[in-house]
Structures are given as C-alpha cells and as structure tokens.
Amino acid sequence: MKFLGEHRKEEIIQKFARYISSAKANLFKSVEFDLVIGKREGIWIEDIESGRRFINCHSNGGVFNLGHRNPRIISTLKEALDELDIGNHHLISEMRAKLAEFFIKVVPKGIDKVLFLSGGGEAVDVAIKIARAYTKKKKIISAYGGYHGHTGLALSTGDYKYREYFLPLAPGFIQVPFGDIDYLSKTIDNDTAAVIFETVPATYGIAIPPKDFFKEVKRLCEKYGAILIIDEIQTGLGRTGKLWGIEHFGVVPDVMVVGKGLSGGIYPMAATCFQSKYESVFKKEPFLHVSTFGGSELGCAVALEVLKISSSPEFLKHVNDISRIFAEEFEKMRRGFGEVLKEIRQLGLMMGLKFKNELWGPLMSKACFDHGLLCLYANNDRSVLQVLPPLIIQENEVKEVVSRLTKAIETALDKKYQLKVLSSFLKGQTKNYLEYIRSLL
Ligand SMILES: Cc1ncc(COP(=O)(O)O)c(C=O)c1O
Structure with a gap:
C-alpha cells in the first residue's frame, strides 16, 4: 500500500480545506507557507511534491528529539507489533510495569510513581x-505566556486568548510573571493547590529562569503546602543537555509531566510521575483517571526504547557537544547582526533567538522557510524564533543550520521582503497594519 504521493499536492490541500480546516489552509496559503510533508528521515523533511528539503528545527517541540523515523524506534515498534496491541487500560500489564520500572530509575530521585497517558x-x-485531590485546595498558579496544553484543566493554566472562547472560565486559575519570585510570593497562599511551570517556557520564547528560581518556588510551595508541578514536555528527555531540564536547578518536583519525545515520533505517549505520597489520591478510587489509549502497550515498548537511548551518557554528551557548537556560532551571529538580533537564549539544545521586536519572529519563520529550514516563532513572545533541532543532529548538519539561518537573517533584512511577508501575515489583524509594520521595523 502506498501512503504518500498518491494525490497531487493541490488536491491534498483542497481536501484538507474541505474536510479538516479551511481556516488553516487559507492561513498557510496567505503566508505562502505551503509545505505538505512527504518523505522524512533524521533531521530532514521533504515537501510531498516539489521534493524541497527542510531541516526540521521545530521538531514539534521535541517529538522528533531522536529524528524522524529513528531506525531503533521503528524496529522496536515493528517487533512489538508481532506480540502486542493497545492492551486494556483497566488491567495490569507487563509492558506498562516494565516501562514504569525503568522510568522511575531515571527520573529525579524522590519521584517513584508514574501514570501513562496519551498526550x-x-x-x-x-x-x-x-x-487538587491531595491538598483539597483550589488555586492553581501558572505563568503568563506559559503553555501546558489545550485540554480541560491544562487550558485553564494557559494564555487568555485560547480560553476566552470557552466561557465561563474555570475558577481558581491564576497567572504570574515567569521568573518573578516576589510576585509569586505575594500570590501564593494557603488555598494554593499547585504551582505549575515549564522548566523553560517554550511558547513564551525559551525564557531561561534565574539559577535559584525553582529553589525559591519549591520553598514557597513547601511553606504553603502547595504541590510543585514541573512540565518537562519540551525540556525533558535530553533537550537541555541533562535528561530533565529541572536537574539544572537542583530541585525535585512533587509531580513531573513528560510527553512529546516519549513517543519517539512514532507512537503517542505521555506520563505524569509523582512522589508516592500522592498516590493516596487513588487509594479510595483506583479508576479516578482512566484513559483508553493512555499507556498503550505498543506505546510502552516505544517509550522504553526512547528512554534507554535518551538517558545514556553518550547521548547526553552528544547533546552537550552539539550545543557548544551552536553557542559559538550563535555568538558570532549575534555580533554580526546585533542591530536586529538582541539575545541568544540557550540551555543545551533548547534554543531561541530573540530579535528586535514582535514582527521579527514571523518574518524570520518565513525567511527560514524560504531557505529550507523549519523554525517557528514563539507564539507568546513573537520576537523569539525557536531553534529546536532533533537532538541527534551531527556537527556538519549544525553548520548547515547556521548557514541557512544566516541567509534567512540577510533575507529578512531586505525592506521589500519585510513588507511583502508582514503585510500578508498581518492582514486582517491590525487596522493600519502598514503603518504598524513601518513603525516597528
Ligand atoms: C510545555 C508543553 N506542555 C504541554 C503541552 C501539551 O501537549 P499535547 O499537545 O501533547 O497535549 C505542550 C504542547 O505543545 C507543551 O509544549
């Protein structure tokens, strides 16, 4: 059976618009971002029709940490398919137990229980x-500009622009500026059930917190009997040069959330792990949270292989070696383009380039696209271009990324190009958009 290339690209786009989302199709058309992914391998993705190749420095926020179609992951899934299926989420499972045992060996010490979910x-x-169930308290504190997902409770921790459509807003959710301990200390109180932060908020523009930030957060949580939830969905699994981003900050969270890369880019899998005292929540009602596809046995086989690869010292050494090369190259780039490139944000291969203003993220995303590089701006700080290559990227490929990024900045500096890209990007969003563009550039 043929899975790719059966239809012409235009036909695919039309079907997508007709049956899935005309809004998305129109958006991509209007900004001339016309990629339909065909072949994919390692750090590369290819357009389905033109065969144009892109280096994937978006990686779906870490889904493709191990590259596209990683051979070890593929062969694990193929082997698993000979014996397993999804299993039954109500029952006890060998594969889930096996994955859990390995998981607990590699998470920060003190965390010793894990539940597997589908996203x-x-x-x-x-x-x-x-x-909430453990503390019997209501308040959940999260960061402005943070992102923890679009499902029920996760949505309520996130940006107002994604919640305002679904009124009434869930009560008890409060946001604070990320990295600001004074603000947090004035907000947290005895009614606070949890504080939830990403270790490095990705959608907020790869904001690296001060070194002692999480120690202070943990101290405040302990003082008020609140639970510290750390979202490692993007920062986990080696992205920052340590297996878990939070290890850089010397703190063990009460609860830690993992996703994206745990799938190996092949089979959806996520996990919530926690200190065993919180298991009491499930003692009376073991089925307090059930998830049909959560912890699918096929997914467990894949996730186990992902964890084995990602936790190995050689793998983490590779991430650190590569991130040093990026650091050197980015510093040169910052010096060369200081007029527009304001700051390099980097923890391992969690990287962001902060530009002059909020138009430069979209502008650079398009310029990168035009130079065969998939890099997207951070949606809650559009002055930042996220650079999240697969962690398996090799030294010669880093040079290629840097060369494409450099060409993209040169292209983005061209005034005609700026007006063309930004007028299509901002059309319909800002009344006097041309004046707005001119005022910011
Ligand atoms: C930090 C973070 N948390 C949570 C999520 C939600 O994950 P999912 O899309 O698998 O529901 C995302 C997704 O982008 C994320 O980046």
Missing part, C-alpha cells in the same frame, strides 16, 4: 487533578 495536555490535567 501532554491530558498528563497535565492528571497532575492538576492529583494536586
């Missing part, structure tokens, strides 16, 4: 459920 938002929902 990141669901895993965050479970973390918040645990916090």
Whole structure:
C-alpha cells in the first residue's frame, strides 16, 4: 500500500480545506507557507511534491528529539507489533510495569510513581487533578505566556486568548510573571493547590529562569503546602543537555509531566510521575483517571526504547557537544547582526533567538522557510524564533543550520521582503497594519 504521493499536492490541500480546516489552509496559503510533508528521515523533511528539503528545527517541540523515523524506534515498534496491541487500560500489564520500572530509575530521585497517558495536555490535567485531590485546595498558579496544553484543566493554566472562547472560565486559575519570585510570593497562599511551570517556557520564547528560581518556588510551595508541578514536555528527555531540564536547578518536583519525545515520533505517549505520597489520591478510587489509549502497550515498548537511548551518557554528551557548537556560532551571529538580533537564549539544545521586536519572529519563520529550514516563532513572545533541532543532529548538519539561518537573517533584512511577508501575515489583524509594520521595523 502506498501512503504518500498518491494525490497531487493541490488536491491534498483542497481536501484538507474541505474536510479538516479551511481556516488553516487559507492561513498557510496567505503566508505562502505551503509545505505538505512527504518523505522524512533524521533531521530532514521533504515537501510531498516539489521534493524541497527542510531541516526540521521545530521538531514539534521535541517529538522528533531522536529524528524522524529513528531506525531503533521503528524496529522496536515493528517487533512489538508481532506480540502486542493497545492492551486494556483497566488491567495490569507487563509492558506498562516494565516501562514504569525503568522510568522511575531515571527520573529525579524522590519521584517513584508514574501514570501513562496519551498526550501532554491530558498528563497535565492528571497532575492538576492529583494536586487538587491531595491538598483539597483550589488555586492553581501558572505563568503568563506559559503553555501546558489545550485540554480541560491544562487550558485553564494557559494564555487568555485560547480560553476566552470557552466561557465561563474555570475558577481558581491564576497567572504570574515567569521568573518573578516576589510576585509569586505575594500570590501564593494557603488555598494554593499547585504551582505549575515549564522548566523553560517554550511558547513564551525559551525564557531561561534565574539559577535559584525553582529553589525559591519549591520553598514557597513547601511553606504553603502547595504541590510543585514541573512540565518537562519540551525540556525533558535530553533537550537541555541533562535528561530533565529541572536537574539544572537542583530541585525535585512533587509531580513531573513528560510527553512529546516519549513517543519517539512514532507512537503517542505521555506520563505524569509523582512522589508516592500522592498516590493516596487513588487509594479510595483506583479508576479516578482512566484513559483508553493512555499507556498503550505498543506505546510502552516505544517509550522504553526512547528512554534507554535518551538517558545514556553518550547521548547526553552528544547533546552537550552539539550545543557548544551552536553557542559559538550563535555568538558570532549575534555580533554580526546585533542591530536586529538582541539575545541568544540557550540551555543545551533548547534554543531561541530573540530579535528586535514582535514582527521579527514571523518574518524570520518565513525567511527560514524560504531557505529550507523549519523554525517557528514563539507564539507568546513573537520576537523569539525557536531553534529546536532533533537532538541527534551531527556537527556538519549544525553548520548547515547556521548557514541557512544566516541567509534567512540577510533575507529578512531586505525592506521589500519585510513588507511583502508582514503585510500578508498581518492582514486582517491590525487596522493600519502598514503603518504598524513601518513603525516597528
Ligand atoms: C510545555 C508543553 N506542555 C504541554 C503541552 C501539551 O501537549 P499535547 O499537545 O501533547 O497535549 C505542550 C504542547 O505543545 C507543551 O509544549
């Protein structure tokens, strides 16, 4: 059976618009971002019709940490298909137990229970459920500009622009500026069930917190009997050069959420892991959270292989070696383009380029696209271009990324190009958009 290339690209786009989302199809058309993914391998993705190749530095926020179609993951899934299926989420399972045992060996010491779910938002929902059920308190504190998913409780921790459509807003959710301990200390109180932060908020523009931030957060949580939930969905599994981003900050969270890369880019899988005292929540009602596809046995086989690869010292050494090369290259780039490139944000291969203003993220996303690089701006701080290559990227490929990024900045500096890209990007969003563009560029 043929899975790719049966239809012409235009036909695919039309079917997508007709049966899935005309809004998305129109948006991509209007900004000339016309990629339909065909072949994919390692760090590369190819357009289905033109065969144009892109280096994937979006990686779906870490889904493709191990590259596209990683051979070890593929052969694990193929082997698993000879014996397993999804299993039954109500019952005890060998594969789930096996994965859990390995998981607990590699998570920060003190965390010793894990539940497997089907996606990141669901895993965050479970973390918040645990916090509220355990503490019997209501308030959940999260960061402005943070992102924890679009499911029920996770949505309520996120940006207002995604919640305002679904009124009434869930009560008890409060946001604070990320990295601001004074603000947090004035907000947290005895009615706080949990504080939830990403270790490095990706959608907020790869904001690296001060070194002692999480220690202070943990201290405040302990003082008020609140649970610290750390979202490692993007920062986990080696992205920052340590297996878990939070290890950089010397803190063990009460609850930690993992997703994206745990799938190996092949089979959806997420996890909520926690200190065993919180298991009491499930003692009276073991089925307090059930998830038909959560912890699918096929997914467990894949996730186990992902964890084995990602937790190995050689793998983490590779991430650190590569991130040093990026750091050197980015510093040169910052010096060369200081007029527009304001700051390099980097923790391992969790990287962001902060530009002059909020138009530069979209502008650079398009310029990168035109130079065969898939890099997207951070939606809650559009001055930042996220650079999240697969962690398996090799040294010569880093040079290629840097060369394409450099060409993209040169292209983006061209005034005609700026007006063309930004007028299509902003059309319909800002009344006097041309004046707005001119005022910011
Ligand atoms: C930090 C973070 N948390 C949670 C989620 C939600 O994960 P999912 O899309 O699998 O529900 C995302 C997804 O982008 C994320 O980046």
